Amino acid sequence: MTFTIARRAALALAGTAIAAGTARAQTVSRTARLVIGFPPGGSSDVVARLYAEKLRGRYAPQVIVDGRPGAAGRIAVEAVKAAEADGTTFLQTPASMMTVQPHVFPREVRYDALTDFVPVSTVCSFPFGLGVPMNHPARTLEEWVAWSRAQPNETPWASPAAGSVPHFTGIMLGRKLNLRLTHVPYRGGAPAVADVIAGRLPLFIGVLSEMLPHEGTGVRILAVTSAARFAKLPTVPTLAELGHPERTAEEWFGAFVPAATPAPVVTGLHAAIVSASREPDMIAALERLEFTNATSATPQAFADQIRRERDMWRDVVRESGFTPE
Numbered sequence: 590m591t592f593t594i595a596r597r598a599a600l601a602l603a604g605t606a607i608a609a610g611t612a613r614a615q616t617v618s619r620t621a622r623l624v625i626g627f628p629p630g631g632s633s634d635v636v637a638r639l640y641a642e643k644l645r646g647r648y649a650p651q652v653i654v655d656g657r658p659g660a661a662g663r664i665a666v667e668a669v670k671a672a673e674a675d676g677t678t679f680l681q682t683p684a685s686m687m688t689v690q691p692h693v694f695p696r697e698v699r700y701d702a703l704t705d706f707v708p709v710s711t712v713c714s715f716p717f718g719l720g721v722p723m724n725h726p727a728r729t730l731e732e733w734v735a736w737s738r739a740q741p742n743e744t745p746w747a748s749p750a751a752g753s754v755p756h757f758t759g760i761m762l763g764r765k766l767n768l769r770l771t772h773v774p775y776r777g778g779a780p781a782v783a784d785v786i787a788g789r790l791p792l793f794i795g796v797l798s799e800m801l802p803h804e805g806t807g808v809r810i811l812a813v814t815s816a817a818r819f820a821k822l823p824t825v826p827t828l829a830e831l832g833h834p835e836r837t838a839e840e841w842f843g844a845f846v847p848a849a850t851p852a853p854v855v856t857g858l859h860a861a862i863v864s865a866s867r868e869p870d871m872i873a874a875l876e877r878l879e880f881t882n883a884t885s886a887t888p889q890a891f892a893d894q895i896r897r898e899r900d901m902w903r904d905v906v907r908e909s910g911f912t913p914e
Contacts, residue, residue: 648861681844689753720810761905
């Protein structure tokens with residue numbers, strides 16, 4: 590009974606914080622930790638350091654990036670879930686950790702994005718691409734599909750990780766097109782892109798920015814998953830243009846605080862993130878990563894977005910028939 594009452598109280602506080610759009614903004618007076626679940630040097634780390642610099646003075650006197658890699662990012666999420674809810678610890682994590690992973694690894698995931706956290710805002714977004722080797726005979730997705738159907742055996746293709754958004758994008762696209770495909774999960778995009786360039790892999794679906802430096806030299810990008818064409822690839826169509834609007838997908842990095850964080854602090858962090866995202870040098874830095882400085886209108890809008898996306902991916906994971914090894 591005591592646990593139930595405490596849990597209800599925490600959820601009530603979380604609901605109050607999610608409604609923080611109308612609360613008075615408040616910053617914190619001590620050093621804040623921005624926790625991420627991935628190693629130094631990757632895109633998550635780079636984006637976190639960009640925001641940490643901009644949030645110094647806007648949100649806290651100092652903001653340090655605290656890397657907690659491990660368990661595919663879950664260690665960091667669980668660390669922030671257990672942190673003191675005073676605004677001095679917050680999380681930056683990819684969308685898939687909150688919207689896809691709970692359906693893919695239901696036994697391993699011990700957190701809920703909307704009850705264990707207050708979603709504050711997205712901080713950036715980025716699309717995926719479908720890439721093939723430059724020496725591949727297919728110059729369009731339609732030609733690649735015809736080539737795949739002509740192969741005597743199943744066609745291998747890769748994503749950066751089993752259970753990732755690109756993985757499910759490929760599963761569902763292959764199923765719709767009636768292709769015989771074999772998924773090859775990699776540990777990150779870089780080794781997969783290297784195998785595409787070397788001609789050892791006929792298709793990779795992954796973060797567009799990881800393929801873009803090699804486009805036209807080692808990789809040919811056949812399509813992008815964004816809602817509109819990518820500015821640096823004006824001739825490359827979207828999957829929606831090719832007749833697959835249901836496969837439109839973009840990943841985001843988002844900021845979260847523990848569930849009982851006071852509403853004024855949530856408002857203060859949201860305001861600081863939005864302000865930082867509008868700085869010209871921040872916009873330029875994200876563009877160099879091929880990311881967009883996308884932020885949420887309010888914490889409540891972000892929570893609503895997570896709820897919609899989580900429901901959508903639940904249906905996709907179920908329909909795919911995927912089970913973790």
